[in-house]
Amino acid sequence: MYNQKTIDYFSNPRNMGEISNATVVAEGGNLSCGDVVKLYLKVDKDIITDIKFKAFGCGACIATASALTELVKGKTLNEVDKISNGDVDKFLGGLPPQKLKCSNFSAEVLQKALKQLKK
Numbered sequence: 001m002y003n004q005k006t007i008d009y010f011s012n013p014r015n016m017g018e019i020s021n022a023t024v025v026a027e028g029g030n031l032s033c034g035d036v037v038k039l040y041l042k043v044d045k046d047i048i049t050d051i052k053f054k055a056f057g058c059g060a061c062i063a064t065a066s067a068l069t070e071l072v073k074g075k076t077l078n079e080v081d082k083i084s085n086g087d088v089d090k091f092l093g094g095l096p097p098q099k100l101k102c103s104n105f106s107a108e109v110l111q112k113a114l115k116q117l118k119k
Helices: 004-011 059-072 085-091 097-118
Strands: 024-030 035-044 047-056
Touching (some): 004 059, 085 097
16 A cells, blocks of 8 residues: 555654744644644744654654655755645655545645744
8 A cells, every 4th residue: 555665754754753942833634534743843044954743643644744854854945835745745656545635734734834934
């Protein structure tokens, strides 16, 4: 069902945890299935210098949150603003069709964090 890269990102999540002095924290998910993602971003001079996540949910939810952190770390806010759930799915090499909705959560939470930064 899952490819090896997705299994690796679920089994060995990258950037899991919290940032105590985060620039912005955002949370979201799908309460009907129980998936929740919380992102902590540290931003310096328009660059995401650090990002961590906490997630509760299925393997796809955890893998996509982990993958998202790898996609955005070190990038400018402008570059990160263009990242979509499709980018996360592509980075992982494709999720099973029934799990594609899980890749939406992380990208949606990232967009929520970016909106907070723009305020």
